[in-house]
Amino acid sequence: MDIAFLKKIYPNSFFTSQKPDQTYLAIKTATDYLAIPQAELSETEVKLLTNIKQEYFEQGTELPENNWHHYLFFDGALPPEKGNFRSIQFLLSSENKEENKEWLLAFENMFNQPVSSFFVSPSFGVLIEKEDKNRYSLEEIEGILKTLESDFGIKGKVFVGVFLPLDEEFKKLFHEQMTIFLSEQNQIKYNQAVQIAELSLSYLTKKNFQNSSLMTYFAEKIALEPEMAKIIEALWHNQGNISSAAKELFMHRNTLRYRIEKFHEQTSLSLKSMDDLVLAYLFVQHKK
16 A cells, blocks of 8 residues: 555554554554554454555565556556546455455446456455446445345445546545545445445544543433434434334334433433434444
């Protein structure tokens, strides 16, 4: 990976001549180490970066021939293709390299305008798709995931990026989307496809929540009642509609209304208000 670009992705990282302690993820370069604070990395990001540093920095593996892989993760040139492109990033339930390659081949063949696909780690990969009027919706991509699970026994989580012009900004915007996906992937169920709007709210508020004693208090209060967390998520997914949330929860509507009222008494948050529901949903996400 392009070390200078990695430094831009994690602005609190720094170069040092001495190997840093265990609170940092250390990536050895030819002359020193890049130290990235572990506290800023999700578990998935740690696995991904560890795989990259072992494969390309410590073992001296040749750089990938795939020009998109080389461009996005190393210092390769801008690919020659013209137009708008989006990245479809995925995490698989399997780490078997050969089986995952077969899965990716089948996944790529489902798309109308794929221009490249590759693995970054044994279970995390990227498909690049050119903009096309017949592009798949999230629901259609989820249908593909279910089909591939039936064929290969492998489940996937998918983040569908936005279409962007292929220019000097593409790489930076790709990596920001990747960081959001890997940081928030615990919110995504297997065989689910999501877009940036579904993850960015939690991602962008995470640091402020972690630094707020009041937010921590509310989040811990909700965490004491696991069933309440499920109720909040069901209401969020159903845009506050009590009847739809009750069906999802297999709960009588009156029982759900009662739980909502009790929660209001205990926290002063009314889940019938979208503002309060948004806040409660963020509490749940930040305690995961």
